[in-house]
Amino acid sequence: MAGFFFHRAGFARRLLVTMGLAGGLGWTTPAMGTDEAVLKPRVPTDQMEEARGWKNPFEATEDNIDKGKALFQGKAFCVTCHGRDGKGFGDIPGLVGKLPRNFTDKLWQAARTDGELLWILKHGSPGTDMASFIPLVLTEEEAWQVLLYVRSFGR
Numbered sequence: 001m002a003g004f005f006f007h008r009a010g011f012a013r014r015l016l017v018t019m020g021l022a023g024g025l026g027w028t029t030p031a032m033g034t035d036e037a038v039l040k041p042r043v044p045t046d047q048m049e050e051a052r053g054w055k056n057p058f059e060a061t062e063d064n065i066d067k068g069k070a071l072f073q074g075k076a077f078c079v080t081c082h083g084r085d086g087k088g089f090g091d092i093p094g095l096v097g098k099l100p101r102n103f104t105d106k107l108w109q110a111a112r113t114d115g116e117l118l119w120i121l122k123h124g125s126p127g128t129d130m131a132s133f134i135p136l137v138l139t140e141e142e143a144w145q146v147l148l149y150v151r152s153f154g155r
């Protein structure tokens, strides 16, 4: 049942991805079933409980979201892969493998806790182009601000 639901919800977007990217840029796009793959947890099971316990110490005020946006588009260069619109189609033609996450996907937003997203910024998503950003590019405080901005795409 759940599979069927995700399938339906993601259909229009996947169609666009397939036509736009596979056609235009020559990326290999997974066929049907992308959403299930996207929703699958990235944090390893044995670290999940700890990661889910991490809470964002910053409130989602306009000021903090703006700070996150400046980092996202500036020194943390998230924008190069995730795009100004957060849809993750980016503009790096050389990118192969998994597509950057579409932050406007409400099912994905709902499937992740803030702590899991911080885990990703600490460790990256192994086997993909999503690298680790803490501590080399971002402090943990800055990462939490960026995540407030990432969350703002889901609203």
Ligand code: HEC
Pocket: 038, 042, 072, 076, 077, 078, 079, 080, 081, 082, 098, 099, 100, 101, 112, 116, 117, 120, 121, 125, 128, 129, 130, 131, 133, 146, 147, 150
């Ligand atoms: C080089 C391209 C690239 C850059 C730069 C990049 N990302 Fe990603 N990001 C990706 C890809 C590819 C994925 C999908 C990984 C996967 O499917 O597991 C991803 C996934 C994610 C996810 C979702 C992980 C999950 O749990 O589903 C988050 C959150 C994220 N990126 C945040 C960021 C932030 C914040 C920045 C900037 C600090 C950033 N990314 C910079 C390529 C990039």
